[in-house]
Amino acid sequence: MNAAKWEAVIGLEVHVQLQTAGKIFAPAANAYGADANTQACALSVALPGTLPVMNREAARLAVRFGLAIGAKINRRSLFARKHYFYPDLPKGYQISQYEHPVVGAGHLEIAEEDDDNNGGGVKRIGITRAHLEEDAGKSLHEDFDGMSGIDLNRAGTPLLEIVSEPDLRSPAEAAAYLRALHALVKYLGVSDGNMQEGSFRCDANVSLRRAGASELGTRAEIKNLNSFRFVEKAIAHEIARQTEILESGGAVAQETRLYDADLDQTRPMRSKEDAHDYRYFPDPDLPPLVLDEEFIEAARADLPELPGARKLRFERDFQLPARDAAKLAFDRGFADYFETATAAGADAKTAANWMLGELSAALNRDGLRIEESPLGGAQLAEILARIADRSISGKSAKEVFQAVWRGEGGVDEIINARGLRQITDDSEIENVVARVVAEHPEQAAQYRAGKQKVFGFFVGRVMQASGGKAEPARVNEMLRRALDSE
Amino acid sequence: MTDALHHRSITAHAAALRAGEYSCEELTRHFLARIEKSERLNSLITVTAEGALAQARDADRALRQNGGGAGALAGIPLVHKDLFCTRGVLTSCGSKMLENFISPYDAHIIEKLGAAGAVSLAKSNMDEFAMGASTETSYYGAARNPWDEARVPGGSSGGSAAAVAAGLAAAATASDTGGSIRQPAAFCSLTGIKPSYGRVSRYGMVAFASSLDQGGVIARSAEDAALLLREISGFDARDATSLREEVPDYPNLLNGGGGGGGSPPLSGMTVGLPKEFFGDGVAEDVAAAAQTAAEQLQKLGAKICEVELPNSAAAVPCYYVLAPAEASSNLARFDGIRYGHRAAKYADLNDFYERTRAEGFGAEVKRRLLVGAFVLAAGYYDAYYIKAQKLRRLIAEDFARAFEKCDILAGPTTPQTAFALGEKLGDPVAMYYSDIFTNAVNLAGLPGISIPAGFDRAGLPVGLQLIGRYLDEASLLRAAHQFQLATDWHLRAPENFS
Known part of the structure; x- marks a missing residue:
């Protein structure tokens, strides 16, 4: 491919489901996974005579997001109707914000691709706008014997559509932006960010232009990207497709394409000519959304420490490498866990290593979120303290970790019950060493003759004789002394 | 003039029911019997006789037990325009599209009137989805005008108007997007009020044009209208355009304002006559009746002045x-x-x-x-749309300027009296112009009322429209009530239904 010749220009549109108890324009419940149509109130079904009323909680979450990306919050924003017919769109129109969105221009910082752990290399991605809108229901095309089922539980769920500037230049960068955005909305408690349940969905606009050019090329919009991996793969595929067209002298058509994850390819969905005329106009049922200073300031006061700031603080206060700091800080659960562990006295670097190693592996193995971890930050600190005071070996610590994880008891309880406490008494170890050396004169002679390999044999015997409880470092030291002394 | 039971005012019924002269059930049966005999008017789509009798018996019980504590409308039989959702009852909007739609919930207006003790007799006929000025576009067939059955009762609330004029109900709910309460009230010699936009919740009223629709009532008198309006008005959290405004006690303001100390009842009030409402295209008898009505207001103490609505x-x-x-x-x-x-x-x-x-x-x-x-x-x-929105603002500004000179406006409700069935059905634009004096009021969101102001040479009713400042329904009702104390147009009933 001619990577040097063509530059990819990528912008993402992300639909984030807001974490509200009710729907965006009705108080009805809004839980995922309920039986079909059990969360469909009169408004969700678009019964004649029903009217939308703004759920201020959705507006509050939108403002919270806007403030977190340093955006201008529009004190007055408007709702418009976007018309099209589809069976899972009950009113025949979607209520959305068109000309006047609640959140104006802001930005999000991501780590540059070649980040070399020195904490620099941050790239600023522009966010054009974020607007409130309602979700549609779901059409179910399987299981109904040739017919389609309609589930309106999701109809009226609040969405925040976040539109980025075309500032992204590679599939990896697009994925990095998406990850940062995902972390942020979860961090803020704006969304649960669950991609399987559709709480975080992405469309990508991709175009190519000659390297160095300032004009944008013709773009294709790719829909249906519901995982970070798919976003990266679909964009890479699309860049390859467009490169091939341009290389062979062709022109890219402006169209909407659908990504098929099974085949790893995009295929045309509709062309520019087929584009709907949505007949937008201001929704006469909804007065403008007016937010006063007090509302906005209350949301500002309520903002948590943001991931970027937290990452920098972890680097500064705990001397963590940038990569580890980012991994911990960008996931609110990990960051909180880390702070609990260090507050309980754990060494920061050791805690970070354990969290990104043993703990992450256990969470993955059991399919748990860190908030659901059976072993808390304070308990991790306790285990690390036992290593530090030499009560247990690193190897035993892993055993303790797993036992606590399984709920077998507290840290010390398990250490005692399993007899994992190390023998740190030098005279006791010395006795064992002297006995083992005396019992194996042949091997001792070999060692002294220069056969260093035999040393391992002695370590094994001493450990065996001490029931595995002797502290290995001390064993090594005393063995050397005993063997080298004659 | 008639003093028949079915043409009595709500106030009269309420007093008689409380005094035990007749029961709510008897009154309800009386109206139901008249409904049965008046099917040829086609004013009703669904008659809910059983439900009505049950509500009447409840009202009788409430009156026996609570007397004065019973709802203000206890036992008063009403009909509801078929675009108000009524739980368990067909809500058709006069359309084949909804011919099988049984609403699972009650509209705000239905809830409020039910809570006040009113009895719901039937759902009334209407132009399909309230689009029309004659009730001829109804899927259920045209309704007829009780004053002349070869003529339309107006629309879109023609069924409500025909039913009240024929004495099939004490009063009716209705809705008005461009004149749908006032024009049929005018055609049927009734009092119809369209409140200010936002005064009455639109929840449960099937939408036609959301920024213009407003629920209201068609009644026999301003006094009855005031009673009903007090019950249906007020903030409703289920309608984002509903106003958080206190509802004035309309019935007790009918005699308020001027008057005191022996001065005439409308002294201190200035009535503006928009010259555009008295120009070409207005039938001679209609203009004359409106002029006479204005003079009557003057006799009651109001000052009269001419105003202009240049963008009308x-x-x-x-x-x-x-x-x-x-x-x-x-x-x-x-x-x-x-x-x-x-x-x-x-x-x-x-x-x-x-x-x-x-x-x-x-x-x-x-x-x-x-x-x-x-x-x-x-x-x-x-x-089109943006330009029309700009015009809408100009029209609203016209009214604002006029109200710098006067308190209410008066003019004919419609340029002509009731037209013949079929006369305008083939000419939509002619039909649209039947609402020429009412459309602007909805565009500006103002309150308007039509009251009986006489008859033309063919014996057809003429309506006088009064238009008020935003949220000033009280002035309209007061002027209308004082006018009705001095005139008897509103007390007349159509010969065949007296």
């Missing part, structure tokens, strides 16, 4: 861009998927929509949906 000629074109635009959107939900009519045979999804809507909607509704989709289309939006 733009009201009808402006209205017929905005109302269809909103309608095309509001009626998009009628797609046959979840409720309502659905095509029996279809090739694919698009064909399903096309057939369902082609079969379910009548000609006038289709005409407006097409106009509405057109004016909202990319490329036409600025030329």
Whole structure:
């Protein structure tokens, strides 16, 4: 491919489901996974005579997001109707914000691709706008014997559509932006960010232009990207497709394409000519959304420490490498866990290593979120303290970790019950060493003759004789002394 | 003049029911019997006799047990326009599209009137989805005017007006998007009030044009209208355009204001006569009756002045861009998927929509949906919708300027009296112009009332429209009530229904 010749220009549109108890324009419940149509109130079904009323909680979450990306919050924003017919769109129109969105221009910082752990290399991605809108229901095309089922539980769920500037230049960068955005909305408690349940969905606009050019090329919009991996793969595929067209002298058509994850390819969905005329106009049922200073300031006061700031603080206060700091800080659960562990006295670097190693592996193995971890930050600190005071070996610590994880008891309880406490008494170890050396004169002679390999044999015997409880470092030291002394 | 039971005022019924002269059940049976004998008017779509009798018996019990504590409308039999959702009852909007729609909930207005003890006799006929000025576009057939059965009762609330004029109910609910309360009230010699936009919740009132629709009532007198309006007004959290405004005690303000100390009852009030409402195109008898009515207001102490509404000629074109635009959107939900009519045979999804809507909607509704989709289309939006919104502002500003000189406006409600069935059905634009004096009031969101002001040479009723400042229904009701204390037009009943 001619990577040097063509530059990819990528912008993402992300639909984030807001974490509200009710729907965006009705108080009805809004839980995922309920039986079909059990969360469909009169408004969700678009019964004649029903009217939308703004759920201020959705507006509050939108403002919270806007403030977190340093955006201008529009004190007055408007709702418009976007018309099209589809069976899972009950009113025949979607209520959305068109000309006047609640959140104006802001930005999000991501780590540059070649980040070399020195904490620099941050790239600023522009966010054009974020607007409130309602979700549609779901059409179910399987299981109904040739017919389609309609589930309106999701109809009226609040969405925040976040539109980025075309500032992204590679599939990896697009994925990095998406990850940062995902972390942020979860961090803020704006969304649960669950991609399987559709709480975080992405469309990508991709175009190519000659390297160095300032004009944008013709773009294709790719829909249906519901995982970070798919976003990266679909964009890479699309860049390859467009490169091939341009290389062979062709022109890219402006169209909407659908990504098929099974085949790893995009295929045309509709062309520019087929584009709907949505007949937008201001929704006469909804007065403008007016937010006063007090509302906005209350949301500002309520903002948590943001991931970027937290990452920098972890680097500064705990001397963590940038990569580890980012991994911990960008996931609110990990960051909180880390702070609990260090507050309980754990060494920061050791805690970070354990969290990104043993703990992450256990969470993955059991399919748990860190908030659901059976072993808390304070308990991790306790285990690390036992290593530090030499009560247990690193190897035993892993055993303790797993036992606590399984709920077998507290840290010390398990250490005692399993007899994992190390023998740190030098005279006791010395006795064992002297006995083992005396019992194996042949091997001792070999060692002294220069056969260093035999040393391992002695370590094994001493450990065996001490029931595995002797502290290995001390064993090594005393063995050397005993063997080298004659 | 009549003092028949079925033409008595709500105040008279309320006193008689409390005094035990007759029971709510007896009164309800009386109206139900008249309904049965008056089917030829086709004013009602669904009669809910059983429910009505049950409500009447409840009201009798409440009156026996609580007396004065019973609801203000305890036992008063009403009919409801068939676009107000009524739980467990067909709510058809006069359309084939909803001929099978049994609403699972009550509209705000229905709830409030029910809570006040009113009895619901029936659902009244109307132009399909309230689009029309004659009740001829109803899927259930045209309603007839009790004053002349060869003529229309007006529309779209023609069924409500015909029923009240014929003495089939004490009063009726109605809705007004461009004149649908006031014009039929005028055609049937009744008092019809369209409150200020936002005064009465639209929750449960099937939407035609959301920024113009407003629920109200058609009654025998301003006094009755005041009683009903007090009950249905007020903030409702289920309608984002509903106002958080205190509701004045309308019945007790009918004699308020001037008057005191022996001065005439309307002294201190200035009535403006828009010269555009008395110009060409207004029937001679109608203009004369309106002029006489204005003089009557003057005799009652009001000052009269001429005012101008220079943009009033733009009201009808402006209205017929905005109302269809909103309608095309509001009626998009009628797609046959979840409720309502659905095509029996279809090739694919698009064909399903096309057939369902082609079969379910009548000609006038289709005409407006097409106009509405057109004016909202990319490329036409600025030329039509945006331009009409600008005109709407100019029209509202005209009223604001006029109200610097006067307190209320007065003029004929309609340029002509009731027209013959079929006369304008083939000429939609002529039909639209029947609302020329009422459209502007909805565009400006103002309150308006039509009251009986005499009869033309053919014996057909003439209506006088009073228009008030935003939220000043009280002044309209007071002027109307004082006018009715001095005149007897509103006490007359059609000969065949006296």
